[in-house]
Amino acid sequence: MNVIHVVAALITDPDGRMLTVRKQGTEMFMNPGGKPEVGESAVQALRRELVEEIGLDVTVRDLERIGTFTAPAANEPGHVVTAEVFRLRLPDPTHCVGAEIAESCWIDPRDPGDIALAPLAVDHLMRLL
Template identity: 55%
Template sequence: MTSPRIHVSAAVITDAEGRVLVVRKHGTSVFMQPGGKPEPGESAAEALARELQEEIGLRVEPADLEPLGSFESDAANEPGHRVVAETFRVAADPAAVSPQAEIAELRWITSDEVPTLSLAPLSLDFLLALAWD
């Protein structure tokens, strides 16, 4: 039996220093890329632009998001599920983001910090590597 799949849009957000933004939702211990599930009728880029504004206060136009591809991994907070993420890259000024809605914490990290954090499988296996390739 195949695991249920959760479809999301995710952002690899970098700053001018080459750091990558990760977020942690309330009630969880795992950091991941910001993003979320599309609403009916939304494209992946439209969903991500909406989610970034809701979660971290970042305003971006869907056309400004650089598509990176679709990636699949075990879901971090839904045991027995897989997450399929349409992923986009965008640059941001750290001063332009702050935790909002369900986001408890955000961090700008370097590749050296990856081993010290509890990270979602999708971030660890695919998305962070896209930022530093």
């Protein structure tokens, strides 16, 4: 099985909703994040990805490491993702979609509706909320 190493953010707002994003050309929503570049730490990679994807410039102190989780990759058949996940609580849910992101969606983890969610979000991250 091919493994893809990523960083991801479990971002919540004051109402307990979780922020998800959908990349252009895909159907599943997932937690913001992505692949670290060569030489980047997990925190550096996540901070860069959050600026690129949703316009959030956060500090190291804003990020709380939750753990590492493995799940089937959402958009790469035959692959799994191993994600180092950090929690970020936003007092204000305002953000802007950028980079390769087509749209974002705040979901209620207790009742996400019929939105197509990545396995990492369903199998691990929503359960933490």
